[in-house]
Amino acid sequence: MEITRAGHKPHKLANPDYFTGRVWQELIVEAQEPARVRALRVTFEPGARTAWHTHPLGQTLHVVSGVGLVALRDGAPQVIRPGDTVWIPPGEEHWHGAAPETMMCHLAIQEADDDGHVADWLEHVSDADYGRAPD
Template sequence: MIIEPAVPTTLNPPAQFAGDVWLDPIALPHEPDQRMVVVTVRFAPGARTAWHSHELGQYVRVTQGVARFGGRDGSIIEVHPGQTLYTPPGEQHWHAAAPGVFMEHIAMVQSGDDPATTTTWLEHITDDEYNGS
């Protein structure tokens, strides 16, 4: 058994996020055949990801605040603490904190055969997409 060493919190890159979004790893692969990655992600009010998709899908468990998830069809789903959202493989989406509140979620993904293709990052969302207008 191993107690995982503390890893410093990192601020996510502006190429993939708008606003301040911090990342804290919970579980990262140790062995070549392990694929699960689990991280806590904290969003400042109104902060958001760019459009993206995950090769093998993603689970997100909201732990604090109110999360918004948007799809290419214009839908926006609000998710509250204790709820888990599943995004199927390849589905383009974004996540964000609702206006005026911080939001925290635990993101769970499996790395693809090529870790570089696990998440495909696309363009930033617009204010209209974030607001649902």
């Protein structure tokens, strides 16, 4: 068993190659093999979002605070709120982030494939795609 005490893991700004706006990440767990689970607490400033991406084994998002958006390729964004959980199947192109006027924090949980790979990053989400009216 391993316990990591609160406040002992650093927060870091997310890589701008994969995000638009300011996004903070805090690693929660990166389990040792044979386990594959990885989880991050991700906090998006208003208007911040991921680039388009996929996950080889899928991804679960659980909203902790704020109001966010999540969208599939060619689909309008969906509003997500605290307590909402989103399952994104393997290989599905999507993005997620904060709503234009509010911050949003979610837990992002995914598994690594056999090569340790958790995501395939694509192009940044355009302002037009981000600005589509939510369903």
